[in-house]
Amino acid sequence: MKIARYEGRLTALVDGGGINVAEATGGRFGTDALDALEHWDELTEAVAAVRGPVRPIDPARLGAPVPLPRQVFGIGLNYRDHAAESGLTELPPSPTVFTKFPVCVTGPEATVALPSAGVDYEAELVVVIGRRAEHVAEHDAWDHVAGLMVGQDLSERAVQLAGPVPQFSLGKSFPGFGPTGPAIVSPDEFADPDALQLGCSVGEEVLQAGTTKDLIFPVPELVARLSRVCPLLPGDLVFTGTPAGVGLSHTPPRFLRPGETLTTFVESAGTIHTTFTAGAGFDDAATEE
Ligand code: ZN
Secondary structure, eight states, X not given: OEEEEETTEEEEXXXXXXXXXXXXXTTSSOSOHHHHHHTHHHHHHHHHTOOOOOBOOOGGGEEOSSSSOSOEEEEESOBHHHHHHTTOSSOOSSOEEEEOOGGGEEOTTOEEEESSSOEEOOEEEEEEEOSOBSXXXXXXXXXXXXEEEEEEOOEEHHHHHOSSSOOHHHHTOSTTOEEEEEEEEXXXXXXXXXXXXXXXXXXXXXXXXXXXXXXXXXXXXXXXXXXXXXXXXXXXXXXXXXXSOOGGGSSSOOOOOTTOEEEEEETXXXXXXEEEEEOTTOOHHHHTO
C-alpha cells in the first residue's frame, strides 16, 4: 500500500493514479494522517478492498504524507562511508540521535528558501511509525513500521557547527528542511526493506549513491534502541542517516544554490524533487568566496 497526501486528502497511489481514501472508506478516513496511522490495520483492509475510481495524479499537488508528526528523529553518521568522510576512525558504538523539529517537514515537490549559502543535502530513508513502540525487540520492530518514505535531511552547516558542540537539531530545522514523500510505502511493497539503493542528484550531477545495506544501525535496531528511551507514536518519523557524498565533504564544499532542483530517490519508495530559492538571509557573495 502507498498512502500519499493529494490536494490535502489522503490518497492511495495505484497504477494509473490515486484513489481518494475518504471516498473509499465512506468518510471513515479523510485528511488526518495521524488518525489514519493510529488505525493503520483498519485503513489497510479498507483500501485493499476498494477498486476505484482511480484518478490521474499531478505530482506537483502531493504534500507531506505526515505533515505534522509528533516526533521526528534524525540519526547522524549512520553509514560507514559517511562516518569515514566525516573523520570518524572507528564505527560509533551507539547511534547519534537528534530531532528535526516537526515544523520543518514538507512535501515531495517543495520549494525551499535557502537561509544561507551553506545549506547541504542528505539523501535519507525515512521510517514512518505505524504502531506505538515501547521497549520493542529488534525482531518485532518492522511490525511497528507503517511504511517508508524518501527524505532529505537538509542541513545548514554554519548553524550546525557553531558553538562548542554541534547544533544538529537547529541547523536541520529551518522551514522546509524536511522534504518527505511521495507516499508512505508499506514494508510488504519492498523485496527487501533492509537493502535499498538511495541517492540524490542535481541535473546530471550525481551527489550521493548508496544502499541501506551499509547502515551501521539498521531500521530494526534503530526502532528498538529509540523505543527503549522514547515511546514511538504512530506518525513519528525517523530520518535514518545519509551515505557518503554530502556537500561538506567536498573541497571546497558543494552546497545548494538558488535555482537548483535536487532529485532524491529510494529504491521502490519513489522520487522527490526539492527546488531552491534565495531566502532573505542568503548572501550570494559568500558562494563565490
Ligand atoms: Zn541526516
